[in-house]
Amino acid sequence: MGLFKDYVSQTRKPEGFLGKMMVNGMNGGHARMADWGISHLKEISPGEIVEIGCGGGRNAGELLKKYPLSHVTAIDYSDVSVRKATEYNADMIKQGRCEVMQGDVSALTLPEEKYDLATAFETIYFWPGIEKCFAQVAKILKPGGVFLIVNESDGMDETGLKFEKIIEGMKCHTVKEIEEALKIAGFSRIRSDHHESKPWITVIGGK
Numbered sequence: 001m002g003l004f005k006d007y008v009s010q011t012r013k014p015e016g017f018l019g020k021m022m023v024n025g026m027n028g029g030h031a032r033m034a035d036w037g038i039s040h041l042k043e044i045s046p047g048e049i050v051e052i053g054c055g056g057g058r059n060a061g062e063l064l065k066k067y068p069l070s071h072v073t074a075i076d077y078s079d080v081s082v083r084k085a086t087e088y089n090a091d092m093i094k095q096g097r098c099e100v101m102q103g104d105v106s107a108l109t110l111p112e113e114k115y116d117l118a119t120a121f122e123t124i125y126f127w128p129g130i131e132k133c134f135a136q137v138a139k140i141l142k143p144g145g146v147f148l149i150v151n152e153s154d155g156m157d158e159t160g161l162k163f164e165k166i167i168e169g170m171k172c173h174t175v176k177e178i179e180e181a182l183k184i185a186g187f188s189r190i191r192s193d194h195h196e197s198k199p200w201i202t203v204i205g206g207k
Protein backbone atom coordinates (compact mmCIF):
# COMPACT_ATOMS: atom_id res chain seq x y z
CA MET A 1 0.00 0.00 0.00
CA GLY A 2 2.94 2.41 0.78
CA LEU A 3 3.79 3.86 -2.65
CA PHE A 4 0.20 3.58 -3.90
CA LYS A 5 -1.08 5.49 -0.86
CA ASP A 6 1.68 8.11 -1.27
CA TYR A 7 0.79 8.52 -4.95
CA VAL A 8 -3.01 8.77 -4.66
CA SER A 9 -2.61 11.09 -1.65
CA GLN A 10 -1.03 13.57 -4.08
CA THR A 11 -4.57 14.37 -5.27
CA ARG A 12 -5.08 16.31 -1.99
CA LYS A 13 -2.07 18.60 -2.34
CA PRO A 14 0.42 17.70 -5.09
CA GLU A 15 3.99 18.02 -3.82
CA GLY A 16 7.44 16.98 -5.09
CA PHE A 17 8.11 14.40 -7.78
CA LEU A 18 4.99 12.29 -7.16
CA GLY A 19 2.90 15.45 -7.10
CA LYS A 20 4.24 16.50 -10.51
CA MET A 21 3.35 13.08 -11.92
CA MET A 22 -0.14 13.31 -10.45
CA VAL A 23 -0.81 16.81 -11.79
CA ASN A 24 0.36 15.79 -15.27
CA GLY A 25 -2.12 12.89 -15.20
CA MET A 26 -5.06 14.88 -13.81
CA ASN A 27 -5.47 17.16 -16.83
CA GLY A 28 -6.19 14.20 -19.10
CA GLY A 29 -7.73 11.92 -16.48
CA HIS A 30 -10.48 14.34 -15.47
CA ALA A 31 -11.20 15.81 -18.91
CA ARG A 32 -14.38 13.91 -19.84
CA MET A 33 -15.96 14.40 -16.46
CA ALA A 34 -14.99 18.08 -16.35
CA ASP A 35 -16.47 18.68 -19.82
CA TRP A 36 -19.69 16.95 -18.75
CA GLY A 37 -19.77 19.26 -15.72
CA ILE A 38 -19.07 22.41 -17.76
CA SER A 39 -21.90 21.50 -20.15
CA HIS A 40 -24.32 22.24 -17.28
CA LEU A 41 -23.46 25.94 -17.41
CA LYS A 42 -26.24 27.48 -19.44
CA GLU A 43 -27.48 30.98 -20.11
CA ILE A 44 -24.57 32.77 -18.50
CA SER A 45 -21.79 34.83 -20.02
CA PRO A 46 -19.34 35.38 -17.19
CA GLY A 47 -16.71 38.08 -17.48
CA GLU A 48 -14.71 37.19 -14.38
CA ILE A 49 -14.25 33.52 -13.51
CA VAL A 50 -12.41 31.96 -10.58
CA GLU A 51 -11.33 28.30 -10.96
CA ILE A 52 -10.60 26.97 -7.46
CA GLY A 53 -8.34 23.97 -6.82
CA CYS A 54 -7.25 24.30 -10.44
CA GLY A 55 -4.68 21.46 -10.42
CA GLY A 56 -2.92 21.29 -13.78
CA GLY A 57 -5.05 24.12 -15.21
CA ARG A 58 -6.81 22.31 -18.03
CA ASN A 59 -10.29 23.31 -16.88
CA ALA A 60 -9.27 26.97 -16.63
CA GLY A 61 -8.23 26.62 -20.30
CA GLU A 62 -11.59 25.06 -21.24
CA LEU A 63 -13.49 27.88 -19.52
CA LEU A 64 -11.42 30.44 -21.44
CA LYS A 65 -12.41 28.69 -24.68
CA LYS A 66 -16.10 28.42 -23.76
CA TYR A 67 -16.24 32.10 -22.73
CA PRO A 68 -13.98 33.96 -25.19
CA LEU A 69 -14.61 37.33 -23.54
CA SER A 70 -13.82 36.11 -20.03
CA HIS A 71 -10.85 36.42 -17.70
CA VAL A 72 -10.01 33.41 -15.51
CA THR A 73 -8.22 33.51 -12.16
CA ALA A 74 -7.06 29.98 -11.35
CA ILE A 75 -6.05 29.25 -7.78
CA ASP A 76 -4.62 26.31 -5.93
CA TYR A 77 -2.76 25.93 -2.63
CA SER A 78 -0.19 23.54 -4.14
CA ASP A 79 2.83 25.19 -5.74
CA VAL A 80 3.21 22.16 -8.04
CA SER A 81 -0.34 22.72 -9.31
CA VAL A 82 0.25 26.47 -9.68
CA ARG A 83 3.39 25.84 -11.77
CA LYS A 84 1.67 23.30 -14.04
CA ALA A 85 -1.45 25.46 -14.49
CA THR A 86 0.77 28.44 -15.33
CA GLU A 87 2.67 26.43 -17.94
CA TYR A 88 -0.57 24.97 -19.38
CA ASN A 89 -2.19 28.40 -19.78
CA ALA A 90 0.96 30.31 -20.77
CA ASP A 91 -0.54 31.77 -23.98
CA MET A 92 -3.68 32.99 -22.24
CA ILE A 93 -1.59 34.49 -19.44
CA LYS A 94 0.47 36.35 -22.07
CA GLN A 95 -2.75 37.66 -23.64
CA GLY A 96 -3.88 38.94 -20.23
CA ARG A 97 -6.87 36.61 -20.07
CA CYS A 98 -5.65 34.35 -17.28
CA GLU A 99 -3.72 34.51 -14.04
CA VAL A 100 -2.72 31.62 -11.80
CA MET A 101 -2.27 32.25 -8.11
CA GLN A 102 -1.43 30.27 -5.00
CA GLY A 103 -4.24 30.43 -2.46
CA ASP A 104 -6.25 28.40 0.01
CA VAL A 105 -10.01 28.29 -0.42
CA SER A 106 -10.50 28.27 3.35
CA ALA A 107 -9.01 31.79 3.59
CA LEU A 108 -9.49 33.53 0.26
CA THR A 109 -7.81 36.89 -0.16
CA LEU A 110 -9.33 37.58 -3.60
CA PRO A 111 -11.45 40.73 -4.00
CA GLU A 112 -14.98 40.48 -2.65
CA GLU A 113 -17.95 40.42 -5.05
CA LYS A 114 -15.71 40.38 -8.13
CA TYR A 115 -16.54 37.09 -9.88
CA ASP A 116 -19.51 36.04 -12.04
CA LEU A 117 -18.64 32.34 -11.94
CA ALA A 118 -16.68 30.14 -9.52
CA THR A 119 -15.85 26.54 -10.39
CA ALA A 120 -14.51 23.60 -8.38
CA PHE A 121 -13.68 20.33 -10.14
CA GLU A 122 -12.66 17.28 -8.12
CA THR A 123 -11.46 19.42 -5.25
CA ILE A 124 -14.10 19.95 -2.55
CA TYR A 125 -13.30 16.46 -1.18
CA PHE A 126 -10.22 18.04 0.38
CA TRP A 127 -11.62 21.37 1.54
CA PRO A 128 -11.42 21.73 5.32
CA GLY A 129 -15.15 22.10 6.09
CA ILE A 130 -17.28 22.69 3.01
CA GLU A 131 -19.71 25.10 4.68
CA LYS A 132 -16.91 27.42 5.73
CA CYS A 133 -15.19 27.18 2.33
CA PHE A 134 -18.44 27.68 0.39
CA ALA A 135 -18.97 30.87 2.45
CA GLN A 136 -15.54 32.02 1.26
CA VAL A 137 -16.65 31.40 -2.34
CA ALA A 138 -19.90 33.30 -1.73
CA LYS A 139 -17.87 36.24 -0.44
CA ILE A 140 -15.95 36.68 -3.72
CA LEU A 141 -18.95 36.14 -6.05
CA LYS A 142 -21.02 39.05 -7.30
CA PRO A 143 -24.70 39.00 -6.30
CA GLY A 144 -26.28 36.80 -8.99
CA GLY A 145 -22.98 34.91 -9.45
CA VAL A 146 -22.91 31.16 -9.98
CA PHE A 147 -20.90 28.40 -8.26
CA LEU A 148 -20.40 25.11 -10.14
CA ILE A 149 -19.16 22.01 -8.30
CA VAL A 150 -18.23 18.88 -10.26
CA ASN A 151 -17.21 15.60 -8.63
CA GLU A 152 -16.62 12.13 -10.01
CA SER A 153 -17.80 10.61 -6.74
CA ASP A 154 -21.40 10.94 -5.59
CA GLY A 155 -20.40 10.10 -2.03
CA MET A 156 -21.83 6.59 -2.29
CA ASP A 157 -19.80 4.87 -5.02
CA GLU A 158 -17.39 2.07 -4.16
CA THR A 159 -14.32 3.76 -5.72
CA GLY A 160 -14.87 7.08 -3.98
CA LEU A 161 -15.39 5.42 -0.61
CA LYS A 162 -12.27 3.28 -1.15
CA PHE A 163 -10.13 6.38 -1.77
CA GLU A 164 -11.74 8.16 1.18
CA LYS A 165 -10.31 5.41 3.41
CA ILE A 166 -6.82 5.68 1.87
CA ILE A 167 -6.39 9.46 1.49
CA GLU A 168 -6.15 11.34 4.75
CA GLY A 169 -8.55 14.27 5.00
CA MET A 170 -10.65 13.22 1.98
CA LYS A 171 -14.44 13.27 2.20
CA CYS A 172 -16.73 12.22 -0.65
CA HIS A 173 -19.87 14.26 -0.12
CA THR A 174 -23.34 13.29 -1.29
CA VAL A 175 -25.40 15.70 -3.38
CA LYS A 176 -27.63 16.27 -0.35
CA GLU A 177 -24.65 17.21 1.84
CA ILE A 178 -23.34 19.63 -0.80
CA GLU A 179 -26.77 21.20 -1.28
CA GLU A 180 -27.21 21.66 2.48
CA ALA A 181 -23.76 23.22 2.85
CA LEU A 182 -24.47 25.59 -0.06
CA LYS A 183 -27.71 26.72 1.59
CA ILE A 184 -25.95 27.34 4.90
CA ALA A 185 -23.27 29.34 3.07
CA GLY A 186 -25.98 31.57 1.61
CA PHE A 187 -26.50 30.08 -1.87
CA SER A 188 -29.95 29.65 -3.43
CA ARG A 189 -31.36 28.50 -6.81
CA ILE A 190 -29.54 25.23 -6.16
CA ARG A 191 -29.79 22.50 -8.80
CA SER A 192 -27.95 19.25 -9.24
CA ASP A 193 -27.51 16.48 -11.74
CA HIS A 194 -26.22 12.91 -11.59
CA HIS A 195 -24.66 11.27 -14.66
CA GLU A 196 -26.90 8.58 -16.09
CA SER A 197 -24.37 5.76 -15.81
CA LYS A 198 -21.46 7.03 -13.70
CA PRO A 199 -21.27 8.41 -10.15
CA TRP A 200 -20.45 11.88 -11.53
CA ILE A 201 -22.34 14.80 -10.02
CA THR A 202 -22.74 18.51 -10.58
CA VAL A 203 -24.22 20.91 -8.07
CA ILE A 204 -24.84 24.55 -9.01
CA GLY A 205 -25.73 27.32 -6.60
CA GLY A 206 -26.50 30.98 -7.16
CA LYS A 207 -25.54 33.84 -4.87
Ligand SMILES: C[S@@+](CC[C@H](N)C(=O)[O-])C[C@H]1O[C@@H](n2cnc3c(N)ncnc32)[C@H](O)[C@@H]1O
Nearest residue numbers: 013026053055076077078081104105121122123
Ligand atom coordinates in the same frame (compact mmCIF):
# COMPACT_ATOMS: atom_id res chain seq x y z
C1 LIG B 1 -7.82 16.07 -7.39
S1 LIG B 1 -7.04 17.61 -7.74
C2 LIG B 1 -8.14 18.27 -9.00
C3 LIG B 1 -7.46 19.27 -9.86
C4 LIG B 1 -8.33 19.87 -10.98
N1 LIG B 1 -9.42 20.66 -10.45
C5 LIG B 1 -8.84 18.79 -11.88
O1 LIG B 1 -10.05 18.53 -11.89
O2 LIG B 1 -8.04 18.15 -12.60
C6 LIG B 1 -7.45 18.60 -6.34
C7 LIG B 1 -6.77 19.96 -6.36
O3 LIG B 1 -7.38 20.78 -5.36
C8 LIG B 1 -6.36 21.49 -4.69
N2 LIG B 1 -6.85 21.85 -3.34
C9 LIG B 1 -7.23 21.00 -2.37
N3 LIG B 1 -7.58 21.68 -1.27
C10 LIG B 1 -7.41 22.99 -1.55
C11 LIG B 1 -7.59 24.19 -0.80
N4 LIG B 1 -7.96 24.16 0.47
N5 LIG B 1 -7.36 25.37 -1.42
C12 LIG B 1 -6.93 25.41 -2.71
N6 LIG B 1 -6.71 24.31 -3.46
C13 LIG B 1 -6.96 23.10 -2.89
C14 LIG B 1 -5.18 20.52 -4.67
O4 LIG B 1 -3.95 21.15 -4.44
C15 LIG B 1 -5.28 19.87 -6.04
O5 LIG B 1 -4.52 20.58 -7.01
